[in-house]
Amino acid sequence: MKKILLSGFIALSLLFTTTSCDSDDDDRETVITATDLPQTASTFITTYFPNATYQVIKKQDKPDADGSIYDVYLTNDFEIDFDANGNWIDIDGNHQAIPVELIPEKISIYITTNYPNQFVTSIDNEKTFIEVELSNNLELVFDLQGNFIRIDK
Missing domain, CATH: 3.40.1420.30 (Inhibitor of vertebrate lysozyme, Ivy)
Incomplete structure (x- = not known):
């Protein structure tokens, strides 16, 4: 009986530990409009991708490890990440x-x-x-x- 109670206690402890470490709340992002992008990022996109339009623009609450905070998805399948000042960090042409x-x-x-x-x-x-x-x-x-x-x- 003690083994069953101990096993149940361990299982519950693991369950509570893993759910309390959930980090989804730390990585919040919101969809924004092109007017909310830094001017540097907007200029970059119109200069190098003049025929593309914005599909989705996301802003993260805090920067990734590489410093990117804006994720821009264009209709030509390019994805570009920018830092808080609008400098590009990653460009993925898919x-x-x-x-x-x-x-x-x-x-x-x-x-x-x-x-x-x-x-x-x-x-x-x-x-x-x-x-x-x-x-x-x-x-x-x-x-x-x-x-x-x-x-x-």
Whole structure:
């Protein structure tokens, strides 16, 4: 009988522990309009994606680890994350080519030289490195100066 009570107590303790650690309340996001985006982000979108319109724009209550706070989804299937000042952090083309002018020149030269038949489909401007994904799904990591570091696994 003691084993049954002890097992029941442990099961209830685990249940309460896991539900009390739920972090959904910490990551709240709200849908906003284009007028609520920082001007820098709006200008970026109209400059590099002039034919796309906004599908959904979400603002998080607190930034992600990479600093992004705005998630912008465009009708051309591009997803762009911006920080609180409207600077882009991530651009995901969903298997479409990222505009070449958004790729740092040194990285673009490296890719053209070493992967001539590929194009960049995603670029992440992290705090300490830049990661690009190529059309063959290969992920390359560069330092902030555009020097190749490694192929990401």
